[in-house]
Every structure is written in structure tokens, then in C-alpha cells.
Amino acid sequence: MTRIVVLISGNGSNLQTLLDQAANGRLGGEVVAVISNKADAYGLERARLAGVATEVLPGRDFADRENYDAALMTLVDGYRPDLVVLAGFMRILTPGFVRHYEGRMLNIHPSLLPKYQGLNTHQRAIDAGDDEHGCSVHFVTEELDGGPVILQARVPVFADDDAAAVAARVQVQEHAIYPLAVRWFCDGRLAMKGGQAWLDGEPLPPEGHAGE
Numbered sequence: 001m002t003r004i005v006v007l008i009s010g011n012g013s014n015l016q017t018l019l020d021q022a023a024n025g026r027l028g029g030e031v032v033a034v035i036s037n038k039a040d041a042y043g044l045e046r047a048r049l050a051g052v053a054t055e056v057l058p059g060r061d062f063a064d065r066e067n068y069d070a071a072l073m074t075l076v077d078g079y080r081p082d083l084v085v086l087a088g089f090m091r092i093l094t095p096g097f098v099r100h101y102e103g104r105m106l107n108i109h110p111s112l113l114p115k116y117q118g119l120n121t122h123q124r125a126i127d128a129g130d131d132e133h134g135c136s137v138h139f140v141t142e143e144l145d146g147g148p149v150i151l152q153a154r155v156p157v158f159a160d161d162d163a164a165a166v167a168a169r170v171q172v173q174e175h176a177i178y179p180l181a182v183r184w185f186c187d188g189r190l191a192m193k194g195g196q197a198w199l200d201g202e203p204l205p206p207e208g209h210a211g212e
Helices: 013-023 042-049 065-077 095-100 121-127 163-186
Strands: 002-008 029-036 053-056 083-086 105-109 132-139 149-156 190-193 196-199
Touching: 002 013, 002 042, 002 065, 002 163, 013 029, 013 042, 013 163, 029 042, 029 065, 029 163, 042 053, 065 095, 083 163, 105 163, 121 132, 121 163, 132 163, 149 163, 149 196, 163 190
Parallel strands: 002 029, 002 083, 029 053, 083 105
Antiparallel strands: 105 132, 132 149, 190 196
16 A cells, blocks of 8 residues: 655645545555644644644744755655655755655646746736636656646636636646546556656656546
8 A cells, every 4th residue: 555645734625635535445545644834734633533643843943944854854754655745835845855755756736837836826827818727736856846747637717717716616626636646656557757757658748647
């Protein structure tokens, strides 16, 4: 059984979908720990309700990112994960941390990468006049939100939308595609090789797997 550690900072709605699918035997893996940099993150309560171990590692306790990430790495590795899943973990990770988990760390980003890396993606899509937006699951590399894309989902953007409306539409799709990508990894179908995402022994195109 694939051992999964999830890193969060907030509400943990994507975490909940992973916990639900794991409980139903549909994830192909087990969430063995949830770690947050925020003690008040509601996702920690979700983990406790699911009987999953929780840890809190506040950033203010460390002098810099390098020291924080070294402590986080020790904490994560204590759970012997096969896969690390970022689910709204609002810290920029150091290159050393990313390299340590290369090929076994996933993130979901609320845009159709490579568009709108970073924050405020929904408002940026509206401001640009885009008629579609979405989310991307990708392997984590040293480039922020720049790792190879595994899977994307698209949603329409309507003329009278505000950022909250677009965010809600995108989140529905996040809950569909993130567990799917995690399942592919747990089943041994998904890997990162040569800076590319591979599924079933074939390299994926830049936009990831096209079929839904």
C-alpha cells in the first residue's frame, strides 16, 4: 500500500477527497500523516476525524526557510512516505527539499499551467478576459508551479463571474482530478522521468493527460 503524507495550510478540501477515496478503497494508497504549518488549519481536524496522524510545524519557530524545510523533511521522512501530496500548503519550498522528494511529490494549482503561476489566479484570469480557466496537477520541481503537468481540468469563465464564483467552479474539478492523479501514482502508472510526466510508459504532452 502506497504511503502518502499530505501537507496543508488551511481548510483541506482536497485533503478530504483523498481521505474519502482512501476510506472507500479507491485511492490505491493510505494517507499516513497530515502535516500543517498552521495550528488552526481545519484540515487537521479532517485528518483527526479520519483517524490519521497529524503534525504541526509553525514557520515562526525557524530562522529561515532552509532550517524550516530541514525540520519538515525530518518530520515527513519519519512517516516513510512513498508520495508527498501538497494540498494548499502555502509555503515556497527550498530546492533541497524539492530535490529530496523529486518524482514523488505532487501539487495541484488553480490555473491552466503554465498560465498564472503563483497567487490570485482566478482574479488574474478574469482580469485577462479569459473565457476558460481551470486547475492542473503537476509534479513539484524547483520552479514554482513549473513542474511537468499530469492532468488538467477546464471550466468556463462567464462575463458576470467574480473570483469566488470561478474558484468554486475550479474547486469541483480539483476534487475530481487530484485523487485520480494520486491513484495513478499509487497504481504504478505515473512517474517523472527526464523532467517529463509519464503515464502507462508514455510521456505526457505539456498540458498533461488529455482524456477525462
